[in-house]
Amino acid sequence: MELHSKRMLRTGVILVCCLVLVLSLFPAYAEDSESLESKTSELENQLSGINQEMVSISEEISTIEMQVEITNGEIQRTEESLQTAEENEAKQYANMKTRIKYMYENGDASLLEWLCSAENLSDFLNKADFIQNISDYDRNMLLELQETQQQIADQKETLETQQTSLTELQTSLETQQAQLQAKAEATSTDLAQFQTQLEQARAQEAAAAAAAQQQAAQETGSSNVNGSYDDTIINGGGSVVAEDEVTLLAALIQCEAYQDYDCLLAVATVIMNRVADPRFGNTITEVIYASGQFEPVWTGRLDEVLLQGPTSLSMQVAQDAVNGARLAAVADCYYFLYAGTGHPGINIGNNVFFPSW
Incomplete structure (x- = not known):
């Protein structure tokens, strides 16, 4: 009887110990679950932030690629001028x-x-x-x-200055790409998928731009096959600007185009289109000095023309553009490149004009 009582007591003690042990585990398990959910949420927020940074870096890469293409065109133009000299x-x-x-x-x-x-x-x-x-x-x-x-x-x-500028831009592009690759690897993001989506988006934009350009060409009667374009001058609405901004516009178009009225007005039309578009600067100065947009700004050619003073024809075209004159063939264009780059668009004076990248 006594032995049986001892066994019962021992069994009760063991049960109590097990119960205490089991109860002690529940809070620990609940705490780990909450911690895991918190870390998961933090990781999701971190991934979201990194994806936003990747989009920002991609936009910077696109800007640098645009600058590289512009610089390549200007180098080609300078080489041809050098050969003639x-x-x-x-x-x-x-x-x-x-x-x-x-x-x-x-x-x-x-x-x-x-x-x-x-x-x-x-x-x-x-x-x-x-x-x-x-x-x-x-x-x-x-x-x-x-x-x-x-x-x-x-x-x-x-030419050497432009080549140095191109090298620096290429180095910056490689750095941006390396940063994008590192962030993608650190967060296990599928970089190939991201690049595919980016390329698809660019292809869609390019297709849309080409379709819009073709439609505009049909409407205006311009053609890139025979090199003709609609030389009609339309009124895009005049602006009241300071005299120094007219001079700045004249200097830029003189750097970027031949001394021909239509060639100069085509470039001036692009500048004034940007002034009127909320995506760009509100003034001629803001548009021209926007980062990485016009090669004469960062190579110093614009300053040289401003120092010497623009030609009378350049000043006349700039004033006409400020007063509202627009070349119909490029009335919907916001960009241009040297035609030697092979970029599709409307060729006027060895510059090719297009609505978007």
């Missing part, structure tokens, strides 16, 4: 050699004999004046050659 230099140099060869073979003696063969004083003065003209021509040719050589040196310096 070098051809002019070679031609001037050949002419100089011909003159020098003639002078060397005939010498000053023949000129002196020819001068002394004058029949009278009037003939003598005429021949002396002719010899002076020859000397002046040689001197002017030498000065012209020196100026041409200086132009080539300046153009080469500009």
